[in-house]
Amino acid sequence: MAALELRELRKTYRSRGRPAVDAVRGLDLSLEPGELLGLLGPSGCGKSTTLRMIAGLEAVTGGDILVGGASVAGRPAQQRNIGVAFENYALYPPLTVAENLAFGLKARPRGRRGDVSRKVAEIAERVGLTDVLGARPAGLSSGQKQRVSLARALIREPDVLLLDEPLSHLDAAQRDTTRRELKRIQRDLGHTTILVTHDQEEALSLADRIAVMKDGVIQQLGTPYEIYDSPATTFVADFVGEPSVNLLPGVATADGHARLSAGVRIALPVPVAEGRAVVVGIRPEDLSLTGTAGIPARVVAHEPLLESGIATLALDGVERLLVALTGPEVRLAHDEHVRVAAGLTHVFDAETGDSLR
Incomplete structure (x- = not known):
């Protein structure tokens, strides 16, 4: 487990002949080790861009990202011990579930791999994939694919876990089941986690704290109860709650x-x-x-x-x-x-x- 801190994090997109677009505008956030933070907001608010900057998939325009007190903003993605479970699963179709889980470990230098087979078996048991280790992604349900994506991020034993809209492709029944499993796994393993979602129910039920974003700015940061019971703006009041306020x-x-x-x-x-x-x-x-x-x-x-x-x-x-x-x-x-x-x-x-x- 490691603390995560964002200091004045900014991302500006520039293209020739067009005005600059400020996707993220000076974000300040601090997560305690083991905390799960929900980054909640509508499409285009900057939450996925924030996640990609933390993961090293987007260059930082300004500010800093600290993991365990050390800056990682200038490091490439492969040098950050950060696990990401993507919205679209990003699984390798020709590989079995076991091979998908082992892929990232085998890409490491031999001295840092550890016992790959043991790690695959352990994480598969943890997330309920033991029975499908020999299957390929095409034969899996959406819920199983999501668990494979999550397990592949967890097997790295990351300092920080990033979840990008992890339940968006599941139907209502699968969403409820997977949400409960996700909360149990995060609590058991204790990873410092950011959950990016536009689904308020997801954020309210899973997160220790929620940051509600709009136009690249955090509108309010607080516990689910604080966000719901004492909204700081009309936007937060309207965005969180069903039926709407x-x-x-x-x-x-x-x-x-x-x-x-x-x-x-x-x-x-x-x-x-x-x-x-x-x-x-x-x-x-x-x-x-x-x-x-x-x-x-x-x-x-x-x-x-x-x-x-x-x-x-x-x-x-x-x-x-x-x-x-x-x-x-x-x-x-x-x-x-x-x-x-x-x-x-x-x-x-x-x-x-x-x-x-």
């Missing part, structure tokens, strides 16, 4: 509310200067349908989903629709009139999107 523009009033329309007001969680433009954030599970108290609303749609339901509601004079989770026993009709009350709320500056908590 309700974001309702309004104006702060003198008595501690936000006025969303002439007839709709919601209490704010913190004092805000009167007249300030704000955005109120309410997660669907923090809304409840009430009998007589609360804000009048009209049911636009209701989706009963057995364990729970999703109600889409219209508030008088408010342009944006409201989404609320309902209990499994709730039945709502189109155009039915109900009342809704908000529990936990968040408030953001309307101009910057930053949290005002």
